[in-house]
Amino acid sequence: MFPIPTLTTSRLILRPMRIEDWPSYRQLMSTERARFMGGPFSEAVAWGMFCSDHAQWDLFGCGALMIDDQATGACVGQVGINAGPLFPEWELGWFVYPEFEGRGYAHEAAKALLQWAKEVRRLPSLVSYVDADNVRSSALAMRLGAVLDGNAARPAPGDLVYRHYPGVSG
Template structure:
């Protein structure tokens, strides 16, 4: 098993999850903002998701990383590559806590983890499952270069699937 990576950008550190990340995660998952992820969730369901986000690293070589602002040290959200029995393919997902939206953090974190998945893990393709009403995430998937793939298998029939194809070498 390889260690959980820590990745950095000029503004962000993508780091392994810690127990002290749980309160903000729980609050988001219990809120109406979790509607695009199948929520709001009970504490028990959110705890299961939190633990799964972490456990996937040992079990599958991928999982979630928390997004931390280097300047303030604040945990501002999460980015992850999900796999396993609930996901037909490796899935790139993200969320940013409400008070940190609109600053490009989700894109910066997702681009960084996508590069890691391609360059280090050598994943040939990833998808992002997006609720059709979540226009902000759909827009981000497109800005990341993903293409809508209507024929892809999906965990929920209403999900849109955005495919992140491998980079084409010139």
């Protein structure tokens, strides 16, 4: 298996999850902002998601990393690679807490994890499942170089699927 990495960029540290991350995660998942991920979620469901984000490292050699701003130490969100029965393919996903949006954190973090997935984990392909109404995440996927794949399997019928290795199918 692959150990949980800690990745750094010029501004960010992508690090393993800690229990101290739970309150902010729970708060986000209980709000209307979670609608693009199928929410809002009850505390019990959010806890299951939080645990799954971490457990995937042992089960699949991938999972979530929290995004810390190096300058302030603040946790600004999460980036991860999801796998397992709920995901037809390896999925690159992200979120940023509301107070940190618009600063390029999601792009920088996703780009770093995408590079790790390709160069270290050597995943053959990655996709991002994006709610059709989530314009910002669609724009980010395209900014990362992903292309829309209308033929890919998806976990929810209305999801758009962006393929991060164009020309490679899952």
